[in-house]
Amino acid sequence: MKIGARLAIGFALTIVIMLIMSFSGLTSIYHTSSLTDRIVNDRYVKVTLTNDMRSYSNRGAQSLRNAMLAHDNGSSRSFLESMTEAERVGAEAANKLEKILVRPEAKKLFAEQRADYAVYAEKRDQATKLHLDGNRDGAIQYLFKEVIPAQTAYFQRLDAILKYQSQLMAEDGQAAAAAAHDATIMMISMLVLATLLSAVGGYLITRSVTVPINEAVDLAETVARGDLSTHISVNRKDETGRLLSALKEMVDALTRTVGAVRNSSDTITTASAEIAAGNLDLSSRTEQQASSLEETASSMEELTSTVKQNADNARQANQLVVSAAEFAQRGGQVVGEVVSTMGSIKESSSKIVDIIGVIDGIAFQTNILALNAAVEAARAGEQGRGFAVVASEVRNLAQRSASAAKEIKALIDDSVQKVDAGGRLVDDAGATMQQIVNSVQQVADIMNEITMASQEQSQGIEQVNVAITEMDTTTQQNAALVEQAAAAAGSMQEQAVRLSEAVAVFRLSESRTIVPVQRAMDRPLIRPAAKPVSLPGRSARPAAAAKPAPAREAAAQPARAANAAKPAKAPASTANDGWEEF
Structure with missing residues (x-):
C-alpha cells in the first residue's frame, strides 16, 4: 500500500473517531440541554407558580385576618383590598400553572387543589361578609372555625403540588447530572480510544515510512563513503520502494561509471606514461x-x-x-x-x-x-x-x-x-x-x-x-617543442594518477571489480x-x-635527467647501413 493511502486511512480513521466523538458529545449536550431547558422553562416555572399561589394565598389570609382584627373601618377596608389583590394575583398564577400542566397526575392534583380552593374561597368570602356586616366577633369566630381549616387543607394541596413539581425538577436535575456524567465518561473513553488508535496507527504508519527511508539514508551514507558493493533488495511497491529502486539504479549506474572511469584513468595513465617516455626519447x-x-x-x-x-x-x-x-x-x-x-x-x-x-x-x-x-x-x-x-x-x-x-x-x-x-x-x-x-x-x-x-x-x-x-x-625548435610536449605529457600523467587515486576511493563489489591496467x-x-x-x-x-x-640546452636538461634514470636498450640500427662504400 502506498504512503498516501496509508496516511489517508490514518487521517480518515482519526476523522471518523473525531466525528463519533463530536456526535456523541453533541448528543449528550443536546440531551443535557433538553433536561436543563425543561428544568428552567418548565419545572422551575411550575414550582415558582405554585410558590406564588401559596404566597399570595397566604398573603390574602393574613390581610383577611388583619382586616378582622383592625379597630377602624379604614384599616379594615385597606386590608380587604390587599386581600383581594393578593387573591387576584394568586388566581392568575393558578391559571398560568393550569395551562402548562401536562402530566395527568399533576392535573389531578391541580383539580383537587381547585376544589379545596373553592371551599376555602367560599368560607373566606363568608367571613368577609360577616365582617362587612359588622358582626366582627362572629366573623372572627367563623374565621377560626371554618376559614382556617379550609385554608389549611388548601395549603396542603399546594404543598402537595409543590412537592410533586419539586420532585420532578429534582429528577430532571439528577437526569441532567447523570447525562453529563455519562457524557463525560463517554468522552473520556472515546478520547482514550481515539488516542490509542491514533498512537497505534501513527506508530504503524510512521514505522512503515521511516524504516525504508532509514534504509535509503543508510544506503546513501554508504554510497557517500565510497562503498558501492552494497546489495539492494527492493520488495516494496510504494513510494519508498520506488525510492530504493531509484537508489539501486543510481548505485548500478554509479558503479558502471566509476568502473569505466577507473579503467579509463588506468588506460590514460599508461598512455600518458608511454607518451612521456616517447617524448623524452x-x-x-x-x-x-x-x-x-x-x-x-x-x-x-x-x-x-x-x-x-x-x-x-x-x-x-x-x-x-x-x-x-x-x-x-x-x-x-x-x-x-x-x-x-x-x-x-x-x-x-x-x-x-x-x-x-x-x-x-x-x-x-x-x-x-x-x-x-x-x-x-x-x-x-x-x-x-x-x-x-x-x-x-x-x-x-x-x-x-x-x-x-x-x-x-x-x-x-x-x-x-x-x-x-x-x-x-x-x-x-x-x-x-x-x-x-x-x-x-x-x-x-x-x-x-x-x-x-x-x-x-x-x-x-x-x-x-x-x-x-x-x-x-x-x-632546435623541434627539441624545444618536444620538451614542452614531454612536460605536458608528464602533467597529464600526474592528473591521470590523481584521477585514479580519486576513483580508488570507491569500493565495488567483487563481481564488478575492474582489474587496473599496469602502469606504464x-x-x-x-x-x-x-x-x-x-x-x-x-x-x-x-x-x-x-x-x-642556450634555449635548447635549458629545454634538454629535463630530458637528459629522465634518460639518465632509464635502463639502456640495444642501440637501434642506424640509417647509414647501406653507405659502407663510397
Whole structure:
C-alpha cells in the first residue's frame, strides 16, 4: 500500500473517531440541554407558580385576618383590598400553572387543589361578609372555625403540588447530572480510544515510512563513503520502494561509471606514461640530431674553405696555362731560341707537374669530403636527401678534376720527354711546337672548366651550408617543442594518477571489480638513441659550434635527467647501413 493511502486511512480513521466523538458529545449536550431547558422553562416555572399561589394565598389570609382584627373601618377596608389583590394575583398564577400542566397526575392534583380552593374561597368570602356586616366577633369566630381549616387543607394541596413539581425538577436535575456524567465518561473513553488508535496507527504508519527511508539514508551514507558493493533488495511497491529502486539504479549506474572511469584513468595513465617516455626519447634523439647537424655544419664550413682554396688554385693554374700558351706562341716565332729556352721549359714543366700534383691532391681531398658529406646526408635521413644530391655532384666534380689533372700530368710528362729529346728533334721543332700550342690550348680549356666547376662547387656547398643551418635551427625548435610536449605529457600523467587515486576511493563489489591496467611508468620504455659516428677531419672545427643553443640546452636538461634514470636498450640500427662504400 502506498504512503498516501496509508496516511489517508490514518487521517480518515482519526476523522471518523473525531466525528463519533463530536456526535456523541453533541448528543449528550443536546440531551443535557433538553433536561436543563425543561428544568428552567418548565419545572422551575411550575414550582415558582405554585410558590406564588401559596404566597399570595397566604398573603390574602393574613390581610383577611388583619382586616378582622383592625379597630377602624379604614384599616379594615385597606386590608380587604390587599386581600383581594393578593387573591387576584394568586388566581392568575393558578391559571398560568393550569395551562402548562401536562402530566395527568399533576392535573389531578391541580383539580383537587381547585376544589379545596373553592371551599376555602367560599368560607373566606363568608367571613368577609360577616365582617362587612359588622358582626366582627362572629366573623372572627367563623374565621377560626371554618376559614382556617379550609385554608389549611388548601395549603396542603399546594404543598402537595409543590412537592410533586419539586420532585420532578429534582429528577430532571439528577437526569441532567447523570447525562453529563455519562457524557463525560463517554468522552473520556472515546478520547482514550481515539488516542490509542491514533498512537497505534501513527506508530504503524510512521514505522512503515521511516524504516525504508532509514534504509535509503543508510544506503546513501554508504554510497557517500565510497562503498558501492552494497546489495539492494527492493520488495516494496510504494513510494519508498520506488525510492530504493531509484537508489539501486543510481548505485548500478554509479558503479558502471566509476568502473569505466577507473579503467579509463588506468588506460590514460599508461598512455600518458608511454607518451612521456616517447617524448623524452624523441627529445634525446632530436638533441643528438641537432649535435650531428652542428658537426655537419662545421664540416661543411671546412669543405667550403677547401673548395674556395681549390677554386683559387684553379684560377692560378688557369693563369699559368694562359701564360704557357703565350709562351708557346712566342716559341713558335723564336724556334731558334728553343734550345736556349729548353731548360726554362723543363723547369716550367716541373712546376706544372707540381701544380698538377696539388690539383690531384685537392681532387682527392674533395672526393673524401664528398664521401663524408654523403655519410652525413644518409644519417640525416629524409631531411638530408637534398644534401646527398649536392654531395654526389661534388663527388663527380672531384672525379672530373682528378681525371683532368691526370691528363695534364700525362701531357707534362710527354713535354718533359720531348724537351729531353729537343736537341735531337730541333728539326722537328716547328711541328712539335705547333702540337705544344694545341696541347696548351687544351690545357687552358680544361683549367677553365676546372675553375668554373670549382666555383659551382663552392656555390653548391654554400647552399648546402645554408640548408644545414636552417635544419639546425628547425631541429632546435623541434627539441624545444618536444620538451614542452614531454612536460605536458608528464602533467597529464600526474592528473591521470590523481584521477585514479580519486576513483580508488570507491569500493565495488567483487563481481564488478575492474582489474587496473599496469602502469606504464613501471616499465622502461625509453631507449637511448645511437651515438653519432664521428667523421674524420672534424677535430679542427670551431669550438663554438660544439655548444648547443642556450634555449635548447635549458629545454634538454629535463630530458637528459629522465634518460639518465632509464635502463639502456640495444642501440637501434642506424640509417647509414647501406653507405659502407663510397
